[in-house]
Amino acid sequence: MSARSHASRRTLVNGAIGIVGVIILWEAAARLLDLPVYVLPSVSRILAAIVAQHQLLWNAALMTMWEAIAGFFAGSAVGIVLAIALTMMPRARRVLLPMATALNSVPVVAYAPLILLWFGIGPTSKIVMVAIAVGFTVFLHALSGLDRVDRRAVDLMRSFGASPAAIIWRLRVPAAIPLTAAGMRVSTVRAMIVAIVTEMLGATGGLGWTIFQAVLQIDFVQVWAAIFVASAISLVFFGGVNMLEKRYVFWK
Amino acid sequence: MSAAAAALRPAAMSVLRGAAALLVVAALWEGLVIATGVRPYYLPRLSVILQSIAQVPDAYIAGFLRTASETLLGFSVGAVVGVFNGVVFSQSRRLREIIFPLFVISQTIPVIAFGAVVVLWFGNTILAKAVIAFYLTFFPVTVNTLNGIESVDPRQVDLLRSFGASRFKLMRQLLLPAALPQIFVALRLACTLSLLGAIAGEWFGDTVGLGVLLLQAMYNEQVVALWAAILVAGLLGTTFYGLVALAEKKFVFWKAEQT
């Protein structure tokens, strides 16, 4: 037990070393090279701006978080359901999978103008965009996971007279959870990014909108402040899903 | 002769099936729009969209090729670097613990913000877009390579080691091949991401490319042109994805199963 906590503490220390190292390099570069603010502001200035503007940034963050989280869960749910449905209908799968992959091959940002036209520039359009982006990733991962079952186990259950539905639920779904969880984990950060990118094309609030406004108001410190906040939130989101995964997917 | 034909048949069949599915979708699209009378502002007829492409084919072809080369460049370099990172991290725990969090953080920076900086540094060159595509590719490949290597049965590793296999041999003969399925999952994901990066990168003052066509159509409120750009982007994405999937079938001819 103590060996484990020692190892995890060392992981944290090493991680901190990396991050602190980059921050020091950044601060040094900005100060020593006397970089103008519009090229790269120093970390201290950015942090100061975050503190000064914390109300504005927090409001923007709340909106983006809402869009990201709502879209994340909606997309994941749809992705998982679709994956299970397609696995249960192998014939439909052969027809629909290529079409789904084709749809997925259109990069999500290409849909943004269309979604903005259809759903307006409010949060709904961002939630839809995030759901699409997350949904496909989770769908593909879940599908792959459902496939990863040992053939022999399937045959064994069949020989015992198990119905296809039972095979799905008892055997495939549990086996698919690690890969699905991995897909969800990867999607957490994408959720925030898609929300922000969509906001930059048209929005009434949120971190992406803040960045857009800040660029036009030539307030680059604000741009970086918003980026820092967005990063931090993505990390928390990522860490949260990671933790949930570790607790509930304790076998790998 | 018959062996080659037998090998080709399933590939030909799937292409035919794909083409048939496309035709069905095309017919449905056209029929649906005509039947429901949806305003072209929301969903134009497929025939109208195809016509608009036919009127200025050069723009779409040039855009397709430009975006394709940006994507390919970023993807291939990102894939190589990703695999390299994964291998390195699997060997050095210390390096992984120091650098991995930085990678994770780097991935949380929205592409758009990154894009503005990249354009400042590299101008409107193919390199700039490729850099963004690379940036979005290397991380999932790194993660999956690492995962794939680490998920190899430790008993197999011990077995090979007991036969005196060097680290290098171990990597080449056992670990990397075993990680291939996972790597390809990431590659399939990355091919869409790299295309996304290339397209988003073109939004920063570029002149040729599918992303440029998308942006112009959006800001000039040309819905037909918007759909046209989406379709061509979809064509590029699907082709690319298909190529990667084909490569996967060739190189990963076994399905990894949990034993």
Add this chain to the structure above:
Amino acid sequence: MTIRRLLTLLACTATLAVAQLTPAAAADAKAQVKASLRLKWLPQTQFAGFYYALEKGYYKQEGIDLTINPGGPNLLTENLVATGADTFGLSGGSDSVMAAIDKGMPIVSVGVAHQITPFVFVTRKDGPVKTLKDFEGKKVTTWFTGANYVLFGMLGNEGIDRAKVDIQPQQVSVTPFVNGDIDVVTATWYNELNTIKGRMRADDLKYFVAEDYGITFPRDTLIVSRDTAAKQPQLVEGFLRASIRGWRDAMANPKEAVDIVMKTSPTLDRAHQEAMLTEAYRLMTSGKAKTEGLFTIDPVALQKAEEFLLKNNVLTKKVDVSVAFDDRFLKAIPMQDRLP
């Protein structure tokens, strides 16, 4: 075995793609200075004169090997010129230039294209908004990239409290206005207004013009870095000369000018671009430009704009208009060559 093949395949792909990177053979350097012009937006006939001059070789004749780089929603021309990424810029307007200088960017404006405000506020003739005072309590959308200042100025000059007006960021599309969800929409004379007129009848529209309420915001400012202005005055002069020539000839041959722009962006709508060219030129030949030439710098209008921006806290301190806007280079070109 398979790994090697896979890596070889990847390497081949990468090499093939890298081959695309090798730049084309350098054009013969006949004392040609390489320079770039960054536009404020995507290619359209709003910038026809520059494309015309490029196509006809006017820049080459001035010894400039010019590349025109389009702008876009995520680019700030002032930034790109200040960092040296681009030599010249056609930037947002007097407001963005002064704001940039206020923030310490080392740029200077050497010419102003649009002499009068390009923005107009459009509403339905039969709608609830009949006078500026009626803006109160109504949904007004505008762009917070400069047009908002025009709106604030107009409301302020009429003593209307802008907090009483429901001002929202404008969508990419004019559809909400056409559908009636928005009462007043912001448009540019040369772009969105044409789109609106294409979907509604021109007779159904009512305009609120900034100049009628004492507000003038000259826009589409030509900028260079302070460095370029100090060290390469000939370059700036040559650029201005060729650009003015390009604009004059573009207006003498409008169809050809539209053709040239359409060549760069074949998916544009031709009719829209033709209307845009006419309107853009009208803005360029209004005010002082009629008598003093294209791109003329009007210190009176700019001073008023500066005071307005200072009052509204867009600027943190006074900006010296005579330093921010330098017409030395324009004045070096004989007047008759500059008249429209």
